[in-house]
Amino acid sequence: MDLIFSIDPGNVYSAxxxxxxEQGLKPIRFGKVMNEEMLKVIEEEIAQIKYFPIEMVASYGMPVGATVFETCVWxxxxxxAVTERSKVNPIFVYRKDEKMALCHSMKAKDGNIRQALIDRFGVVGTKKNPGWFYGVSKDVWSAIAVGVTFYDMNLTTRYLL
Known part of the structure; x- marks a missing residue:
């Protein structure tokens, strides 16, 4: 199985x-957990993972606060955690790349990215009729966007969707 483990990091919680x-980038597991818990999730899942994209912060010339630096530490x-337990090479994905790859606009916001993913892969669904993204919420959309962007930028010539 070829799996992408993607992370939208935060200073306290990460998605x-x-x-x-092989299932067309279907999310098979996802969540938002405290960062200490994320280290455990990585440890549990790393043996199955082939690719590890993680969103990286970037400077656009504006001042940032302590939370950005705390996110960088995480x-x-x-x-x-990944490199100590596997031969997987982490790959940075920048938010600007997500916006351009999924929405073709630097002006895209979280809602635009969410809608672009739904337009591409299918509806969220309901409990009675779960769709592609059933159970996905908040920052998990960003984590999925990191993985899809990584795929689009690096793997589309190796795999066919």
């Missing part, structure tokens, strides 16, 4: 998704 390439800890 993740595990996308199955990005480093997640990368360390």
């Amino acid at each position: 993740y998704s595990i996308l199955d390439i 990005i480093g800890r997640f990368i360390q």
